[in-house]
Amino acid sequence: MQEILEGAAPRPKRGLQAADWLVIAALLAGLFVRSAAFATMDNMLHYDEAYDGLASLSLLHSPRLTPFFPENLGRESGWPYLLTPFIATFGASPFAVRLASVMVGTLTIAAVYALGREVQGKHAAAFSAAALALLYWHMHLSHLALRAILFPLVGTLALAALLRSHRTHRLRHWAACGLALGFLGYTYFAAYLWILFALALIGWWFVRERADRRGILLALTLAALVIAPMVAYAAVHPHDVLNRPSGVSAFNSQEIWRNLQLWAGAWLSKGDTNAEFNLPGRPILDPWLAILFLAGLLGLAAVADWRRYTLWLAGLGLASVLPSVLSTQAPHFLRAIGLTVPIALVAGAGARAVERTLCRIIRTPLAALLPLALLVATGAIAYRDFHVRWLSHPEVFVLMEGHINQAISFIKSSVPRDMPVYFSPFSPTHPVLQFRSADLAPRHIGAFDSHYCQVMSDVPAIYVSLTMYEPEFQAALSRWADVTVLMQSRLPDGSPPRFTVYQALPRPGALQGQAPAIEFGGLLQVRSLETLPASVAPGDALRVRLGIRALQPLQREYSVFVHLYGDPTPYEGGRLWTQGDSWICASYPTTAWSEGETIVQDFALPIPADIPPGRYTVALGVYEAPSGPRLPITAPAPQQWDYYRLQEVQVEGR
Structure with a gap:
């Protein structure tokens, strides 16, 4: 084994050896277990994955250099650029x-x-590569397009270049080390502890070894130049960069002690319970990998030549696990993703130790079959746990936005490209919708929450509804259009559909109502869709159902007020008896509306318990949200006041 601080020169190559074939097999096996779920996961995209995808789309639409994206609590820019x-x-x-x-x-x-x-x-390194290839933790996170996956790659390359630089004393290796260390700062916030770990090792060498000082200065200079934009951004926008780390930090001694206990149990008992980052509760080590890991720990402790390596590996492990120990939700496998590298190195050392021990006992090359068999067994378990258990886990469908992605895949293949598509209950700013909208172009994509409003199109349209959350959606849609079910996602147990895809054909005249249309400021047209009751009683709630359309593209958001006036009105010295103000379809803001859409929204007007009997006027108007000026009435004819008298109602006595 090569020493960590004074490694021997590599031996000349003599063609492919057993270790070379093992590395090739590890790469092929690692690629297979990470890519075999492509077809299944084509209908899965997590909220955080979509945010990184949106950052990449913004780079395609507006190419620029930036070290950081502040959206979604902030994210380093390395991963979006790579995407x-x-x-x-x-x-x-x-x-x-x-x-x-x-x-x-x-x-x-x-x-x-x-x-x-x-x-x-070489031989232990080949086993380490195989251990990482089949380690469930790393395999699982390799399926998710999260920026943290870049951290182990860049960090491992930086450390390999650092150790190679110290062994060879060549400036080009020191230069590669500096570049990799600098880029590590653009991967994931947990990587900064790896940078500190590397700097501590570099500082030790700088003090003790004069021959490496020129190379060290070169590496530090290049690292500083590469990371300088991030440092400058952090100096100007400290809140952006520290927003996420500070939001999850846990520096209380009791929390840290609790986290340490949770991490102690994570190895063999109960791992991360977050279904995004792990099969909930699955420990880090399965029984077969645990054998190799334990053998590696014993070998590192027993072999004198490995002791410096043991101290170095312990330091790397500490730098890897601290981001989770010092934060909430421990054991958090994403924040501690760097720990997968020392785990693989220890397991690889264990496999090599088992092989060498058996060779001494049975004196045959077949001794390598036992550690290989253990690795194959751990790979089989990892494959089953991800492809069979995790992919079918009940939390995963909602977690990975299966409803949105399955519906989009269906729409993309089955719906005409000129038909608008609406999702409910969602917001147009939902990152998965925003990202996948580009995949559905040129279709218009909208989103709203049907619990508060309904968006109706003048042309045939597609609606995707989360039926499990809004079972009355089809009935509400059918009031204004002829509705056909195109697709439903049902579970085998016969429970209600998780989501439904509808086609709605607008019914002529359904949104015309009985009252004339009122235009406000030449911007909005408002129409009462239902005649109000002739009389109400104190304590009732009067429902005013309105259809609202944009007369031109809108640059700001608006609210509607519905008031109950007596005689005289509040503008003539009377009393405002009750009001029902609300943003117009807050889940689908006016700035996102498209031509040919009608927003159907109910406004509740509570009738006070102390209101005297008599005739009252229901009036409505529009103003700039949240509390801006009212829009004047421009049709059917200019009005004296900036409100419209919709209808009179009789309040009966008790």
Whole structure:
């Protein structure tokens, strides 16, 4: 084994050896277990994955250099830049972003082999590469297009270059080390502890070894130049950069002690329960990998030549796990993703130790079959746990926005490209909708929450409803259009559909109502869709159902007020008896409306219990939200006041 601080020169190559074939097999196996779910996961895209995809789309639409994206609590820019060519080639789809993650995860296997060769020797490094290839933790996160997956790759390459630089004393290796360390700052906030770990090692060498000082200064200079834009951004926008780390930090001693206990149990008992980052509760090590990991720990402690390596590996493990120990939701497998690298190195050392021990006992090359069998067994368990158990886990469908993505896949293949599409109950700013909208172009994509309003199109349209949350959606839609069910997602247990795709054909005249249309400021047209009751009683709630249309593209949001006036009105010295003000379809703001849409919304007007009997006027008007000026009435004719007398009602006595 090569020592961590004074490694021997590599031996000359003599063609492919057993270790080389093992590395090739590890890369192929790692690629297979990470890519076999492409077809299934084509209908899965998490909220956070979509945010990174949107950042990449913004780079394609507006090319620029930026170290940080402040959206969604902030994210380093390395991953969005890496995603850009994949999205440019394959479109705004789950496949595009997931392909990037699979490639990065597979390349990390090769990077671990490179690092292992610097500290373990060729054979143990090959076993380490195989251990990472089949480690469930890393395999799971390689399926998710999250920026954290870039951290182990860049960090491992940086450490491999650092150790190689110290071994060879060559300036080009120090330069590569500096560039990799600088870029590490653009991957994930947990990577900064790896940077500090590397700087501590560099500082130790700088003090003790004069021969490396020139190379160290070169590496530090290049690292500083690469990371300078991030440092400058953090100096100007500290809240953006620290928003996420500070929001999840846990520096209380009791919390830290609790986190340490949780991490102690995560190895063999209960791991991360967050279904996004793990099969809920699955421990880090399965029984077969635990054997190799334990053998690695014993070997590192027993072999004198490995003790420096043990201290170095312990430091790397500490730098990897601290981001989770010092934050909430421990054991958090995403924040501690760097720990997958030392785990693979220890397991690889254990596999090599088992092989060498058996060789001494039975004196045959077949001794390598036992650690290989253990690795194959752990790979089979990991494959089953992800492809069978995690993909079918009940939390995963909602977590990975299966309703949106399955519906979009269906619409993309089955719906005409000129038909508008609406999702409920959602907001147009939902990142998955925003990202996948590019994949559905040129269709108009809208979103609203049917609990508060309904968006009706003048032309045939598609509606996607989360039926489990709004079972009355079809009935509400059918009041204004002829509705056909195109697709439903049902569970085998016969429970209500998770989502339904409808086609709505507008019914002529359904949205005309009985009252004349009122125009406000030449911007909005408002129409009462139902005649109000002739009389109400104190304590009742009067429902005013309005149809609202934009007369031109709107630049700001508006609210509607519905008031109950007596005689005289409040503007003539009378009393405002009750009011029902509300933003117009807050889930689908006026600035997002498209031509040919009618917003159907109910406004509640509570009748006071102390109101005297008599005739009252229901009046309505429009003003700039949240509390701006009212819009004047411009049709059917200019009015004296900035409100419209909709109808009179009789309030009966009790």
